[in-house]
Amino acid sequence: MSSEKITVNSKTSQALSGGSKRSRAKLDKKNAIMQAALELFSRHGVKGTRVEKIAALAKVSKTNLLYYFNSKEQLYIDVMQRLLQVWLAPLASFNEEQDAIETINDYIRVKLELSRDHPAESRLFCMEMLHGAPLLEDQLKSPLKELVDSKAAVINAWIAAGKLAPVDPYHLIFTIWSTTQHYADFRVQIESITSKNLDDPAFFENTLSNLQSIILQGVRPN
Amino acid sequence: MSSEKITVNSKTSQALSGGSKRSRAKLDKKNAIMQAALELFSRHGVKGTRVEKIAALAKVSKTNLLYYFNSKEQLYIDVMQRLLQVWLAPLASFNEEQDAIETINDYIRVKLELSRDHPAESRLFCMEMLHGAPLLEDQLKSPLKELVDSKAAVINAWIAAGKLAPVDPYHLIFTIWSTTQHYADFRVQIESITSKNLDDPAFFENTLSNLQSIILQGVRPN
DNA sequence: GTCTATATGCCGATAGAC
DNA sequence: GTCTATCGGCATATAGAC
Numbered sequence: 496m497s498s499e500k501i502t503v504n505s506k507t508s509q510a511l512s513g514g515s516k517r518s519r520a521k522l523d524k525k526n527a528i529m530q531a532a533l534e535l536f537s538r539h540g541v542k543g544t545r546v547e548k549i550a551a552l553a554k555v556s557k558t559n560l561l562y563y564f565n566s567k568e569q570l571y572i573d574v575m576q577r578l579l580q581v582w583l584a585p586l587a588s589f590n591e592e593q594d595a596i597e598t599i600n601d602y603i604r605v606k607l608e609l610s611r612d613h614p615a616e617s618r619l620f621c622m623e624m625l626h627g628a629p630l631l632e633d634q635l636k637s638p639l640k641e642l643v644d645s646k647a648a649v650i651n652a653w654i655a656a657g658k659l660a661p662v663d664p665y666h667l668i669f670t671i672w673s674t675t676q677h678y679a680d681f682r683v684q685i686e687s688i689t690s691k692n693l694d695d696p697a698f699f700e701n702t703l704s705n706l707q708s709i710i711l712q713g714v715r716p717n
Numbered sequence: 718m719s720s721e722k723i724t725v726n727s728k729t730s731q732a733l734s735g736g737s738k739r740s741r742a743k744l745d746k747k748n749a750i751m752q753a754a755l756e757l758f759s760r761h762g763v764k765g766t767r768v769e770k771i772a773a774l775a776k777v778s779k780t781n782l783l784y785y786f787n788s789k790e791q792l793y794i795d796v797m798q799r800l801l802q803v804w805l806a807p808l809a810s811f812n813e814e815q816d817a818i819e820t821i822n823d824y825i826r827v828k829l830e831l832s833r834d835h836p837a838e839s840r841l842f843c844m845e846m847l848h849g850a851p852l853l854e855d856q857l858k859s860p861l862k863e864l865v866d867s868k869a870a871v872i873n874a875w876i877a878a879g880k881l882a883p884v885d886p887y888h889l890i891f892t893i894w895s896t897t898q899h900y901a902d903f904r905v906q907i908e909s910i911t912s913k914n915l916d917d918p919a920f921f922e923n924t925l926s927n928l929q930s931i932i933l934q935g936v937r938p939n
Numbered sequence: 940g941t942c943t944a945t946a947t948g949c950c951g952a953t954a955g956a957c
Numbered sequence: 958g959t960c961t962a963t964c965g966g967c968a969t970a971t972a973g974a975c
């Protein structure tokens with residue numbers, strides 16, 4: 496359908512070319528727009544977000560926004576593109592040489608930090624999944640599978656070496672993803688029930704240690 | 718804002734009044750429309766769903782749909798209203814007299830069955846959370862908190878009795894919610910990676926036993 | 940590059956016959 | 958209750974001056 500004219504807008508990588516003041520200002524503006532778009536798309540969806548509102552949040556005019564991004568759809572694609580690069584990075588740190596328990600503990604922490612520091616990214620990714628990820632068919636499907644497969648192999652090696660109890664590595668990964676992302680995506684529910692969120696340092700540490708404890712040791716008494 | 722004229726449409730409960738053929742047909746039609754709306758709202762969001770499409774899926778005309786439901790917003794509210802009744806029911810089964818481990822195992826199963834059998838409900842609930850749950854402020858906030866608080870007390874009693882390892886009961890509940898709902902909400906991602914979903918009985922059982930194992934015993938080797 | 944003004948298309952909702 | 962026809966508003970995107 497609308498996936499025919501997807502264009503990757505990689506102006507971002509131009510940052511290291513040490514461009515002129517003019518192109519620098521242009522980049523800052525595009526970044527501000529993308530940041531604003533991320534925030535609003537992740538809360539109201541693409542259809543539910545008016546270009547006017549994004550422009551207001553980014554402090555540019557609507558016309559000006561459409562000068563930098565040809566359409567709302569294209570802006571969305573650019574935002575998702577950038578998001579994906581950040582989103583999958585943490586998983587890459589899984590490494591067979593490292594200590595299994597420590598690596599898993601660290602991964603849970605990093606993912607929970609992402610939920611605290613980048614909740615809009617988490618929400619937008621979640622929303623895209625709910626929609627059936629029409630955009631991500633190619634972008635995500637095979638690279639993601641390969642990455643996860645390779646990390647599953649690492650986990651299996653740990654299990655074979657007795658460093659980890661027997662568990663399906665895929666479900667372990669899904670468990671870490673779901674539990675940590677939940678605190679960003681269901682933030683309002685968490686707040687309704689606990690009156691706290693991850694921005695509270697004590698709540699963050701409490702959440703982290705509980706998740707680590709559940710995933711590593713479970714809740715069955717010894 | 719738009720929450721001023723929320724009206725609970727409880728025609729559903731009229732089912733037991735043994736209504737005439739006419740009102741029976743009317744109910745069937747409303748149910749068909751709500752079912753179709755649930756499906757589409759949960760995939761594309763409210764703004765992203767056209768009334769025309771809901772009508773087509775429910776096999777009625779657009780005008781006819783708007784005869785039964787005054788507006789798209791009202792239809793959405795009615796759908797959410799019905800959803801909530803189903804959604805929180807399973808938690809109510811937590812009971813201090815029951816065996817702790819067995820109850821938790823059962824709850825994980827029931828929640829995973831919900832993800833398998835009612836994925837649209839799961840998605841729509843998730844989407845409403847992402848949006849900040851503007852509708853659910855009153856509906857959900859205090860009743861949900863009370864329910865969860867009471868179940869947290871049950872879990873604490875189990876811990877005090879040595880039936881369960883020390884854990885924050887709220888994080889335990891969030892863990893069960895997030896892990897099980899993940900298989901409905903992130904279904905496309907699960908499918909990309911594993912090429913399977915909960916409709917496959919073997920995959921369902923495999924998922925269930927892994928979640929139960931992780932949550933009860935963790936992945937640390939003995 | 941940035942603005943004002945406007946074109947254009949879509950979609951929710953209503954009017955009114957039957 | 959159900960249809961056909963249509964209104965009216967809103968939001969994206971463009972035209973064109975500066």
